[in-house]
Amino acid sequence: MGEEKIVTWLDGKILFIETYAKQANWMPCKVVLTYGGIWLMQGKNKKGVPLAAISSLGREISKKQLGTSVSDYIAITYVAENKEVTVAITGQPAQLKKLKKYIMFLRLNKKPVYILHPAKVGGVIKDGVQWVQGLLNIAWTPGGAADKLVIQRKAGNVEILMNNIEMVQTESPNIGGKVKQIANIKHSDSENTYNTFILSGIQNSLIEYINDHLREQGVISSHASDSATDSASDATIAETEEEILVALYSGVSALEVPTFMEELNVDQIESIYDKLLSYGLVELVRLRKDVKLTPKGRNIVNKKMQI
Structure with a gap:
């Protein structure tokens, strides 16, 4: 992973999660996010984690493994030498939030997807709609009030305001004779409620990105999982x-x-x-x-x- 333009960074601590570790060994670290990946810098030593190697972001870690009362952290799981490694990062809450948001952005923006829109209108399946290729874009605005997902496609762009999203969940429909996992995004406007289906290798990250937004807005609780039920x-x-x-x-x-x-x-x-x-x-x-x-x-x- 070569040197690249820095997107954001934070001074904090990191902990490599080891299943059989007797105690947690938190180490001071400067975490630097570039357009290609993440650098974990400890003095003269640094470890690079390419964005393409990240398999999950936001995994829950037990208090026993954390070894201390850490409430604000993000967990990054990535593949290195054919095995999964999980590292927990802690620091100032605002910096952690910014770091996670930008990692999500870099993993999702301008990624190819398949889209079925509208899959449903007012809860009723829309006949004649077919899966088509598209390009997912994450559009940010000052203050975040008009942030949206934009899926470019030949028939015209599909724009989904983040503040209009009611819920997102994983479903497993039969597509072309095969059962595949998709992201089902339910959103509304002044006229109706719609369901948009997204099929892509980054759909789990998309679901997590949307759920983070819904938690920030208080639509779902901070402990809600990817389910349809929530208080x-x-x-x-x-x-x-x-x-x-x-x-x-x-x-x-x-x-x-x-x-x-x-x-x-x-x-x-x-x-x-x-x-x-x-x-x-x-x-x-x-x-x-x-x-x-x-x-x-x-x-x-x-x-x-x-x-």
Whole structure:
């Protein structure tokens, strides 16, 4: 791995995970990320890890193996001399977050993929859609508000705003007579909900990248795995609240909900909306205005009625 332009770096400590080690041996290290890989620099010694050799990023490591109360770390598993090696890196949380994000970016950006879009619209399978080749791009924006996945294809680009993604999971459909693992990305816009399928050698990294974003946004908990089930943070959702969520999801507007929930009055429903807002399960679109006629307004109506 030759010398390359530096992307980011951090001063921290590293620990090579050994199954039968009696104690954890954390060592000071400067971790440097370049466009080709990662350099682990300890004084005059340095070890290079090519990006292409990384097999996983973000593996959970037991407290026993860490040997100390390390809460912020990233684990990188790579292949060296035909065997897997895992190294844990710790340092300042902000630097760790930046390091992981840039590693993910370099592993995902401008990588070839196969895409099926839209695989589903509103939960219904879309007929006539075929798998096509594409090129995955990771588009970042200032502040991250408009970050998106862009898949270039001949029929036109597919753009998925990160903030519109509801969930991502692994599925194993039959494609061309063979069972293959794919990434199923569920996302929405103002009109509908869509499922986009991605097939690629980097799909596990893509799933991890999306899940990291969903954790940052509080959509899934920090301990959620690649599954469809997850609690709404630490919130306990009552049955009535769940019914309202389902109604909103199915396209019923917030103003129409009271007509479907006859056992509740408007004030009670708005109280539930406040609770759902505090849980982060809904967002405020606009404040409804509750008005009544003034004497001046009634006077105008009275004059009209006399005509």
